[in-house]
Amino acid sequence: MSYLEVLSEQHRACDQLFAGIEQHAYKGDWTAAASAAQAFVNDTEVHFAYEEGVLFPALEAASPNATGPTSVMRSEHAQMRELFAALLAATAEHDTEALADAVETLLFVMQQHNAKEENVLYPIADRLLPADGAKELDSTRKVG
Amino acid sequence: MDLSGLSPDKAPPVEAPLALFYLMPLFIGLAGMVLLWQGDQVLASRWAPATLAATHFIVLGALAPVMCGALLQISPVLLGAPFPRVRLIALLTATGLGVGSLLIGSGFLTGLPVLLVAGGVAAASGLAVFLVAAQLVLRGAGGRMETRWAVRLATAALGVTLLLGLSLAAARMGWLHLPQHLLLVDTHVAWGLGGWVGLLLAGIGMEIIPLFYIAPAFSRWIKRTLPIAVFAILIGLTALALQTSASMALLKTLMLALFVAHLVYNLAALAVQRRRQRPQRDANLWLWQLSHVGVLAAFVAWLVGYSPSQVGVLLLGAALSFVVGSMLKIVPFLSWLDLQQRRIAGRHVKVTLPRLRALLPTRTANAVGLTLAAAIVAVAAAPLAPLLTRVGGLLLVVCAVLLGYALASAARQRHAVIRQFDASGPAR
Numbered sequence: 001m002s003y004l005e006v007l008s009e010q011h012r013a014c015d016q017l018f019a020g021i022e023q024h025a026y027k028g029d030w031t032a033a034a035s036a037a038q039a040f041v042n043d044t045e046v047h048f049a050y051e052e053g054v055l056f057p058a059l060e061a062a063s064p065n066a067t068g069p070t071s072v073m074r075s076e077h078a079q080m081r082e083l084f085a086a087l088l089a090a091t092a093e094h095d096t097e098a099l100a101d102a103v104e105t106l107l108f109v110m111q112q113h114n115a116k117e118e119n120v121l122y123p124i125a126d127r128l129l130p131a132d133g134a135k136e137l138d139s140t141r142k143v144g
Numbered sequence: 145m146d147l148s149g150l151s152p153d154k155a156p157p158v159e160a161p162l163a164l165f166y167l168m169p170l171f172i173g174l175a176g177m178v179l180l181w182q183g184d185q186v187l188a189s190r191w192a193p194a195t196l197a198a199t200h201f202i203v204l205g206a207l208a209p210v211m212c213g214a215l216l217q218i219s220p221v222l223l224g225a226p227f228p229r230v231r232l233i234a235l236l237t238a239t240g241l242g243v244g245s246l247l248i249g250s251g252f253l254t255g256l257p258v259l260l261v262a263g264g265v266a267a268a269s270g271l272a273v274f275l276v277a278a279q280l281v282l283r284g285a286g287g288r289m290e291t292r293w294a295v296r297l298a299t300a301a302l303g304v305t306l307l308l309g310l311s312l313a314a315a316r317m318g319w320l321h322l323p324q325h326l327l328l329v330d331t332h333v334a335w336g337l338g339g340w341v342g343l344l345l346a347g348i349g350m351e352i353i354p355l356f357y358i359a360p361a362f363s364r365w366i367k368r369t370l371p372i373a374v375f376a377i378l379i380g381l382t383a384l385a386l387q388t389s390a391s392m393a394l395l396k397t398l399m400l401a402l403f404v405a406h407l408v409y410n411l412a413a414l415a416v417q418r419r420r421q422r423p424q425r426d427a428n429l430w431l432w433q434l435s436h437v438g439v440l441a442a443f444v445a446w447l448v449g450y451s452p453s454q455v456g457v458l459l460l461g462a463a464l465s466f467v468v469g470s471m472l473k474i475v476p477f478l479s480w481l482d483l484q485q486r487r488i489a490g491r492h493v494k495v496t497l498p499r500l501r502a503l504l505p506t507r508t509a510n511a512v513g514l515t516l517a518a519a520i521v522a523v524a525a526a527p528l529a530p531l532l533t534r535v536g537g538l539l540l541v542v543c544a545v546l547l548g549y550a551l552a553s554a555a556r557q558r559h560a561v562i563r564q565f566d567a568s569g570p571a572r
Binding site: 119 | 221224356421477
């Protein structure tokens with residue numbers, strides 16, 4: 001498995017959790033919506049932690065040009081974290097309007113961020129970094 | 145491809161796509177006015193001056209700028225390759241297309257070929273700037289191979305459309321003799337609608353539909369085959385049209401193949417949207433669905449022998465639905481993203497940003513979508529009652545006013561927040 005495959009798979013898994021929030025709220029099941037929101041935030045934070053703690057530093061060490069792009073990715077993570085708070089608050093308060101806003105904004109930020117990673121950053125990580133890293137990440141996921 | 149495309153200084157400023165997006169309401173409105181003014185004359189023949197004026201207002205004035213603007217915006221995200229000097233390119237393309245479309249439309253309406261040529265030169269200059277920049281960008285592009293090819297072939301199709309259009313304008317001036325004039329008009333339309341518009345909307349659509357609605361990805365087979373198949377069919381059509389005695393049966397077969405290729409994408413898009421994970425249906429989604437159904441309706445109309453102008457109305461309606469739907473989704477997000485980036489850069493943490501749905505309220509988006517859909521249905525049904533052309537024209541004018549209001553309102557709110565940033569002092 002490559003970085004592109006493993007990390008894109010994580011994006012898709014987070015997307016599924018994200019969609020679950022709206023599906024539950026749409027049916028009026030706010031308890032399920034709140035727990036889906038929490039599960040989505042938790043899994044996304046695990047993904048961010050790997051990128052910020054392992055992948056981005058490795059890329060920065062491998063290429064002097066990587067610092068600008070990884071700082072953009074970190075800043076987009078920060079933007080998403082702000083929106084996570086709005087998402088959790090909206091599900092906790094059963095606020096349909098606030099949830100619709102948080103979901104719509106977060107979806108856009110998240111998808112354009114994921115597209116940049118999947119189309120540019122991960123293919124370059126596969127080119128610059130040793131394949132062991134991706135294999136290790138994949139095996140951790142399978143064990144977890 | 146390298147990482148530089150993701151650098152902070154390479155993100156396109158929001159003003160670049162917006163400069164192009166702002167042309168859309170103006171030219172939808174002008175097309176609506178032509179329908180309102182000329183009524184059923186517009187659809188009486190595809191050669192009627194009013195038909196040609198309205199078509200160019202829609203294709204060159206409304207659709208082309210938004211598609212170029214969307215490409216400026218989406219290129220760093222999907223291809224990892226930002227356009228260089230993006231503000232200048234946006235300004236030159238918008239000016240060329242705006243002035244060019246006005247002159248071409250006026251040229252058809254007044255019957256003055258010199259306006260057509262002047263308009264052709266203006267539009268071609270604007271598009272040439274965009275095309276040269278796009279080719280430079282594509283040279284260093286990364287991303288998925290199939291997206292790269294769809295964009296590459298769509299922009300090449302735009303180049304061919306432009307060359308054929310200029311040749312037709314030159315022939316009107318008597319500067320050029322085109323023996324197969326009528327066939328070349330068909331070829332110009334096929335490259336414009338089937339190549340540039342169809343391929344770009346499909347290429348981008350196959351990326352953004354799954355992203356916006358958390359839907360399954362399109363099959364790789366369609367993504368890879370569609371652009372190449374469409375381009376090959378268009379080359380075949382052109383080669384045939386340039387012959388002195390083109391076989392009509394073969395031409396019709398190639399047109400059928402072109403329709404079928406686009407039909408495959410549009411049916412796949414409907415299927416992907418049906419399998420979306422997000423439950424709600426907003427104006428963007430139903431306008432996209434209307435667009436896919438519109439292509440299907442155009443195919444049926446063509447098969448049963450409806451007039452080319454009726455088939456054209458359905459195809460233009462389909463393209464407009466997809467592009468207007470996308471704009472209703474993208475404009476509030478781009479405005480919000482611009483403010484968010486300024487907020488972070490300036491550390492204006494105390495300034496609250498407007499909500500996405502305040503920047504473009506759901507009610508306004510629905511009103512824009514409904515008036516557009518009603519206008520398309522009215523004009524498409526005009527053979528049943530001639531008055532419907534004028535009704536459709538009026539609805540298009542209303543749609544243009546609502547869209548213009550939506551864009552202006554989003555811009556006004558964005559500028560109000562920027563003023564708040566300025567008032568809250570410089571970055572610490």
